Amino acid sequence: MPLVSVMMTSYNHEGFIREAIESVLSQSFTDFELIIVDDASKDESRKIISELNEQDERIKSVFHESNNGIARTINDGIENSCGKYIAFIASDDMWTEDKLLKQLEILERNENLIVWCNAEIIDSESFPTGKTSSEIYKNSNLNGPVFEYLSSAWLCGSSIMFKRTNLNGIRFNESLKYLNDTQFYIDIGFKYDYYYMKEPLVKYRKHSYNTSSGDIENWYLDSLLLCIYFLNEYADEMSYKSLKNIFHKTCVISIIFCVKVDLWNKLNLAYPIIIPSVFLTITFKNFLNKSINSLNAMIKSFN
Numbered sequence: 001m002p003l004v005s006v007m008m009t010s011y012n013h014e015g016f017i018r019e020a021i022e023s024v025l026s027q028s029f030t031d032f033e034l035i036i037v038d039d040a041s042k043d044e045s046r047k048i049i050s051e052l053n054e055q056d057e058r059i060k061s062v063f064h065e066s067n068n069g070i071a072r073t074i075n076d077g078i079e080n081s082c083g084k085y086i087a088f089i090a091s092d093d094m095w096t097e098d099k100l101l102k103q104l105e106i107l108e109r110n111e112n113l114i115v116w117c118n119a120e121i122i123d124s125e126s127f128p129t130g131k132t133s134s135e136i137y138k139n140s141n142l143n144g145p146v147f148e149y150l151s152s153a154w155l156c157g158s159s160i161m162f163k164r165t166n167l168n169g170i171r172f173n174e175s176l177k178y179l180n181d182t183q184f185y186i187d188i189g190f191k192y193d194y195y196y197m198k199e200p201l202v203k204y205r206k207h208s209y210n211t212s213s214g215d216i217e218n219w220y221l222d223s224l225l226l227c228i229y230f231l232n233e234y235a236d237e238m239s240y241k242s243l244k245n246i247f248h249k250t251c252v253i254s255i256i257f258c259v260k261v262d263l264w265n266k267l268n269l270a271y272p273i274i275i276p277s278v279f280l281t282i283t284f285k286n287f288l289n290k291s292i293n294s295l296n297a298m299i300k301s302f303n
Contacts, residue, residue, distance in 0.1 A: 002058075004032040004100060005083035005164065008091055009073045014043040016092040016205060019126065021052050021059070023094035023203075029101040035080050036091075037062040039073045045091070071172035071180040078164075078171065085111075086164045092205045093119075093158040094126075099201040103161045106195055111163050114188060117197035119156040119204035132200050143196040147237070150186045151230065152245040157181060159202045166192060173229075177215070179222040182249065183229060190234065216258045220271040223254035227279050235286040243283060251275045 006024050010017055024034050036049050036059060046063060053059045062076055078086065085107060089095060103115045118141065119133040133140045137154035146153070170187045172180040227250035234242070255272045258265065 002031050002033040002083045004029075004085045004087055004104070004161075005081035006032050006034045006087045006089060006100075007074065007077040007081065008034065008036045008089050009070060009077065010036055010038040010041060010045050010049065010091040011067070011070075011073070012041045012043050012045060013091040014041070014045045014048060015124075016207075017045050018048050018052070019094055020089060020091045021049070023097075024089060025052075025056055025058070026097055027095065027100045028098050029104060032058060032087075032100065033060055033081070033083060034058055035060045035062065035077045037073045037077045037080075038064060039069070040064045040067045069174065069177060071174040071176065074172045075174065078167065081164060084164060085161055086167075087161040089158045089202075092207065094122075094203040094205075095158070096201050096203070099159075100161075102197070102199070102201060106197070107161065107163070110195075112166060112192050113195040114160060114162045114192050115195045115197065116155060116159040116161070117202060118200040119159060119202040120200040122203045122205050124205065124207040126203075126205075128203075129206070133204060134198070141196050141198070142194055145193050147186065147189050148239050148242040149245060150189045151182060151242070151249040153185070155181075155185050156202055156204055158204060162188065162192070176222045176225060177218045179226050183226060186230070186234075190237070214261045216261055216265050216267050219258060220254055220267055220275070223250040224271070224275050224278060226250050227275055228282065231279065231282040231286065236290075238286070247276075247279055251279055 008020065008024070021034070021036070038046050038049055038061070049061050053061045060080065062080060064073070087100065103117070106115050107113060121129045121131045121133065121136070123129055133154065133156050139149055139153035140155070142149055142153050167188070170184065173183050174180070176183060227246065230246050254275065259268055
């Protein structure tokens, strides 16, 4: 059984996937399996995966016959993994050759950490832009027990590594089309601390195909469902900072993004009312329940 299961999701990245795969295969640490799940790509991605699969027995490929979305694709990879640790990489990103080795050194000291790192930003031709993720993204260097900050953070998914059994049923939410990674990072971050490495061990590619979708309806729907999930699932753990960040993520960011995409879309009239209203209603309900429970506890202490 390999020590590490490396998980790569693939969809229409024929121009990048070979570099991504080769950056994994050339790691200085070699005790790993590379699970590539292709979500019914329409380009030459499947051909490239099959070709490299024949050359290296560490590759395990899974091909979807129809497109199932990113959440289902990652979950299929998790179900096919068997390593002690799991590491993610997107099919348009790359790793430096010591990425796995350096993160394993951290996990060997504390296997219950979620290890992640800074990322060098590259362009579509694989040239460095001169920037790193810590320089351009908000909260992209979180370290420690950072649960309350995670909803407003940018985490480089291709940098994350953790103990597989610590998932304990946690998966990517397949009902969310775009914000499933945010829920996943918060769910696992509720139980375990993050460990941030300043060294950029990942090359994160910025190109025209990884920009946020203009699918306003599903973006708003994701924001609404995410808002409801967070407030209901973690009601007893919510600090003021948590509430503030969740409101910013699900209400403010979604509205700003969708207005920029299509100012005159009719959904821009409804969801800026619906999402904040849901947020305030559930928050007030949770506050009221806490107050009632505290009052009941006080009454019982007097008896």
